[in-house]
Amino acid sequence: MKSAILSVGTELLFGQVVNTNTAYLSQQLNFLGIDVMYHYTVGDNPQRLKEMIEMAFEDCDLVITTGGLGPTQDDMTKEIACEVLGDELVLHQPSLDYLEDMFRKGGRVMPENNRKQAYMPSRSVVFHNDAGTAPGFALEQNGKIIACLPGPPREMTNMFQKKLKPYLESLSDDCIYYRMIRTFGIGESQLEMELLPVINGQTDPTIATYAKEGESAVRIASKRKTMEEAQSAVDGMLEEVKKYIGEYIYSCDDEELVDVAAGKLMDKGITLSCAESCTGGLFASRMTDIAGISAVFDRGLVTYSNEAKMQELGVSAETLDKFGAVSEETAREMAEGLHRVSGSDFCISVTGIAGPGGGTEEKPVGTVFVGAHYKGETHCRKLQIRNISRKYIRHITVMNMLDMINKLI
Amino acid sequence: MKSAILSVGTELLFGQVVNTNTAYLSQQLNFLGIDVMYHYTVGDNPQRLKEMIEMAFEDCDLVITTGGLGPTQDDMTKEIACEVLGDELVLHQPSLDYLEDMFRKGGRVMPENNRKQAYMPSRSVVFHNDAGTAPGFALEQNGKIIACLPGPPREMTNMFQKKLKPYLESLSDDCIYYRMIRTFGIGESQLEMELLPVINGQTDPTIATYAKEGESAVRIASKRKTMEEAQSAVDGMLEEVKKYIGEYIYSCDDEELVDVAAGKLMDKGITLSCAESCTGGLFASRMTDIAGISAVFDRGLVTYSNEAKMQELGVSAETLDKFGAVSEETAREMAEGLHRVSGSDFCISVTGIAGPGGGTEEKPVGTVFVGAHYKGETHCRKLQIRNISRKYIRHITVMNMLDMINKLI
Numbered sequence: 001m002k003s004a005i006l007s008v009g010t011e012l013l014f015g016q017v018v019n020t021n022t023a024y025l026s027q028q029l030n031f032l033g034i035d036v037m038y039h040y041t042v043g044d045n046p047q048r049l050k051e052m053i054e055m056a057f058e059d060c061d062l063v064i065t066t067g068g069l070g071p072t073q074d075d076m077t078k079e080i081a082c083e084v085l086g087d088e089l090v091l092h093q094p095s096l097d098y099l100e101d102m103f104r105k106g107g108r109v110m111p112e113n114n115r116k117q118a119y120m121p122s123r124s125v126v127f128h129n130d131a132g133t134a135p136g137f138a139l140e141q142n143g144k145i146i147a148c149l150p151g152p153p154r155e156m157t158n159m160f161q162k163k164l165k166p167y168l169e170s171l172s173d174d175c176i177y178y179r180m181i182r183t184f185g186i187g188e189s190q191l192e193m194e195l196l197p198v199i200n201g202q203t204d205p206t207i208a209t210y211a212k213e214g215e216s217a218v219r220i221a222s223k224r225k226t227m228e229e230a231q232s233a234v235d236g237m238l239e240e241v242k243k244y245i246g247e248y249i250y251s252c253d254d255e256e257l258v259d260v261a262a263g264k265l266m267d268k269g270i271t272l273s274c275a276e277s278c279t280g281g282l283f284a285s286r287m288t289d290i291a292g293i294s295a296v297f298d299r300g301l302v303t304y305s306n307e308a309k310m311q312e313l314g315v316s317a318e319t320l321d322k323f324g325a326v327s328e329e330t331a332r333e334m335a336e337g338l339h340r341v342s343g344s345d346f347c348i349s350v351t352g353i354a355g356p357g358g359g360t361e362e363k364p365v366g367t368v369f370v371g372a373h374y375k376g377e378t379h380c381r382k383l384q385i386r387n388i389s390r391k392y393i394r395h396i397t398v399m400n401m402l403d404m405i406n407k408l409i
Numbered sequence: 410m411k412s413a414i415l416s417v418g419t420e421l422l423f424g425q426v427v428n429t430n431t432a433y434l435s436q437q438l439n440f441l442g443i444d445v446m447y448h449y450t451v452g453d454n455p456q457r458l459k460e461m462i463e464m465a466f467e468d469c470d471l472v473i474t475t476g477g478l479g480p481t482q483d484d485m486t487k488e489i490a491c492e493v494l495g496d497e498l499v500l501h502q503p504s505l506d507y508l509e510d511m512f513r514k515g516g517r518v519m520p521e522n523n524r525k526q527a528y529m530p531s532r533s534v535v536f537h538n539d540a541g542t543a544p545g546f547a548l549e550q551n552g553k554i555i556a557c558l559p560g561p562p563r564e565m566t567n568m569f570q571k572k573l574k575p576y577l578e579s580l581s582d583d584c585i586y587y588r589m590i591r592t593f594g595i596g597e598s599q600l601e602m603e604l605l606p607v608i609n610g611q612t613d614p615t616i617a618t619y620a621k622e623g624e625s626a627v628r629i630a631s632k633r634k635t636m637e638e639a640q641s642a643v644d645g646m647l648e649e650v651k652k653y654i655g656e657y658i659y660s661c662d663d664e665e666l667v668d669v670a671a672g673k674l675m676d677k678g679i680t681l682s683c684a685e686s687c688t689g690g691l692f693a694s695r696m697t698d699i700a701g702i703s704a705v706f707d708r709g710l711v712t713y714s715n716e717a718k719m720q721e722l723g724v725s726a727e728t729l730d731k732f733g734a735v736s737e738e739t740a741r742e743m744a745e746g747l748h749r750v751s752g753s754d755f756c757i758s759v760t761g762i763a764g765p766g767g768g769t770e771e772k773p774v775g776t777v778f779v780g781a782h783y784k785g786e787t788h789c790r791k792l793q794i795r796n797i798s799r800k801y802i803r804h805i806t807v808m809n810m811l812d813m814i815n816k817l818i
Contacts, residue, residue: 288691301721
């Protein structure tokens with residue numbers, strides 16, 4: 001199946017917001033085995049929108065629109081969809097009931113123009129919106145389908161997952177099942193090399209690799225007659241994949257590294273403290289993004305100056321003098337000192353050169369030492385991160401800190 | 410002048426990357442007084458690209474493309490541009506010399522297919538690319554202009570600023586000058602209300618307001634016969650604007666709040682330490698994003714637990730017991746304790762409830778206290794932030810901390 005994605009919204013043409021909807025939908029459609037041929041963005045221009053939908057239907061079977069479902073005169077997506085696929089808008093009572101109820105609960109009277117949002121194409125499958133006011137829908141004629149979703153990303157992704165995705169799955173006799181395997185510590189090209197024996201000659205399940213900043217992912221997908229067959233094919237292949245790259249895998253369910261690390265700490269009730277130099281609080285900030293982390297996160301120290309390292313963590317002046325602030329010895333003393341001060345089960349430390357200044361021939365920008373004190377032992381990892389930018393170095397450093405937590409507990 | 414933006418890239422249709430180029434170009438073009446009518450994204454499909462350019466030229470004078478200027482067979486943007494505007498590709502010797510020199514300096518022999526990148530439309534204005542290998546260009550015929558830029562955002566924005574923007578400015582007899590005024594502590598609608606007396610009846614300079622997350626901006630623009638006239642009109646209007654909203658302005662040159670706050674500290678050599686609870690290191694992390702901040706940033710403490718607040722900062726058990734960890738009293742004791750420990754000139758503290766859990770009727774999620782100890786005095790600001798999300802509350806809290814630094818020094 002071939003598809004096109006059309007975004008409706010003047011704010012996009014003004015450049016006030018970045019269009020994240022199309023990237024999200026493109027990826028999701030590709031995962032469902034649906035090709036995306038093009039993206040199109042238009043403002044409040046019904047004529048252009050109509051032309052574009054007609055043009056898309058010349059070589060696509062599916063057109064997905066986002067936006068233009070609001071209550072104002074400008075919002076014309078539904079009207080245009082009806083014009084193109086020969087239908088008319090009729091009152092959809094359940095949508096009206098829901099809208100009126102929503103306003104009533106909010107203690108407000110529903111403005112008259114919100115009624116417009118309850119009028120849907122007569123032959124359409126209506127998609128209830130439990131995250132906003134605008135319902136969406138899918139309308140089909142002679143094998144051509146137009147699906148209209150609301151514009152706000154939260155409402156759009158919610159409706160896609162709950163309504164449009166199952167709708168699209170129902171159109172196919174085949175069942176697609178996939179898993180996204182996340183890895184750390186191996187680049188995309190090396191990942192591909194390692195997986196060559198399983199990738200070669202493979203038609204189903206398919207294996208594809210993806211690069212993210214500082215990590216790589218593997219998608220294993222299968223299309224079969226039943227969901228059970230597809231699942232079993234994917235899970236069988238996953239066991240094969242693990243034989244080659246098992247040591248790098250941190251999630252088989254598309255989780256973020258920080259969620260996996262924080263989840264482990266919380267599950268096992270392991271308390272955590274951190275002492276950061278070059279990352280300057282970024283590690284603590286990422287960790288404390290996780291709701292509920294306060295149960296195990298005790299404290300973080302950002303010891304930027306040498307004085308702070310000595311005073312807060314008891315790093316010795318001799319160590320700083322002899323090996324430098326950026327050294328394995330300092331990282332170790334930071335982690336051990338943090339353990340003395342906080343008593344936390346897991347104490348992680350980091351010191352390095354994030355740049356742009358501060359590098360030397362011996363310790364260029366991107367030299368980082370991560371220390372970890374856990375169960376009476378202190379571990380240290382030396383990193384030499386590519387000097388792409390200060391931001392990049394700090395990001396990769398935090399990924400390594402999370403990976404160390406993951407690996408050690 | 411009306412324009413369309415066309416993005417070329419299969420990776421966009423796969424959803425592997427979010428298209429930030431179009432938002433950037435749309436905003437920049439709008440700032441130059443050029444309307445953007447639509448965005449279009451296509452993969453390696455020359456026929457569609459050609460159709461789309463022709464369709465765009467039906468009601469636009471300017472088409473800007475990004476991507477498809479690479480060395481491979483798939484990269485067809487230049488060929489299509491020539492087809493549409495009746496030109497042919499010829500060797501552009503300066504581009505070839507630059508490419509060969511670049512490879513030589515890198516110690517590599519230039520692959521044969523990179524020669525393709527030095528062939529440009531014969532009548533075009535060639536845009537040198539000092540951030541990559543693909544030159545860009547602008548080609549005109551009968552008042553229709555196509556401008557082709559490389560796809561990687563870093564190369565694209567660099568070429569836009571250095572080459573395409575001046576080219577577009579040169580097409581107009583008028584000069585456009587604008588300033589972006591950044592404010593904090595006032596919403597977009599209130600900003601508009603306050604500025605009504607200067608906005609009303611104003612044709613040049615024009616005044617437009619923009620909302621960003623947690624802050625608002627005002628753009629003052631003027632289009633005149635000379636740049637001096639335009640500048641003087643904008644600067645005159647800025648003085649007017651200051652009379653109404655001066656107290657909220659933190660930058661008249663589109664700077665970020667964190668850059669302004671960090672700049673002040675560095676300029677004046679004021680040392681800084683921070684003690685964070687609900688923001689969990691986010692403030693320290695933002696501050697230490699700034700290169701060179703190590704000259705004034707001493708240390709940050711993330712005192713998540715009550716024990717850490719007492720032990721690291723000397724907050725009294727009575728205060729925590731009587732007023733709670735989230736209270737003005739605790740924020741004050743944190744800032745003062747931090748000053749005792751660190752001796753830093755400016756000591757800022759924060760404690761609050763970022764949610765989703767932890768709220769009470771008296772102190773709902775979003776209740777935050779910021780403390781600041783500076784020049785022997787301790788200040789406190791109470792915030793009641795809308796409970797949109799944990800991320801939002803943490804972001805707005807950090808903005809307020811930066812604003813306090815800005816206001817106090």
